[in-house]
Amino acid sequence: MNILLVCSAGMSTSLLVTKMEKAAQEKNKDYKIWAVAEAEASKHIPNADVVLIGPQMRFWRKDAEKLAAPHGVPVDVISTIDYGMNNGSAVLEFAEKLANEE
Template sequence: MKKILLCCSAGMSTSLLVTKMKKVAEEKGIDVEINAIALELFEENLPNYDVFLLGPQVKFKKTDFQKKADAFNKKVDVINMIDYGTMNGAKVLDFALSLIK
């Protein structure tokens, strides 16, 4: 099972996106766990997920988070602003899966 974690500041939009991503994964038969957390919980979740996506509003954290994720050989990237704004669960799911080694 692949594990994807979305990180953001407030959480409302990201939680909705997680719901849409889960729906797409279920429809496609993809075995995946997807959750969302606040930025402050990133480090404690590093060992538990395969890839980390940041909401566009917190893209400034990418470099810092990637340095920490490198120790676990994991990727951190920013969700495309248009995909985030339109809540395109399919595109964000595909993007996340493409980052997992």
């Protein structure tokens, strides 16, 4: 599964990406998880199975859904608490649930 995280600059999510990769390794899941800035997201969405948006970017969700719809990629906003605590395993589970709903 390919999980794309989008935030305003792509920096604040990098620690979360690391925590999610660690959680995926512990579950023996071979996932590609990466973060980009909102300005770069349209180039990356076609390669993603799921798009997760940082809570500080929730205003961008409708735009993200428009970009993702032609590719059938689900989009949602990461929980503020899980994001703030860098809870990689919770965000990973959230991504997996979102991917399975589609």
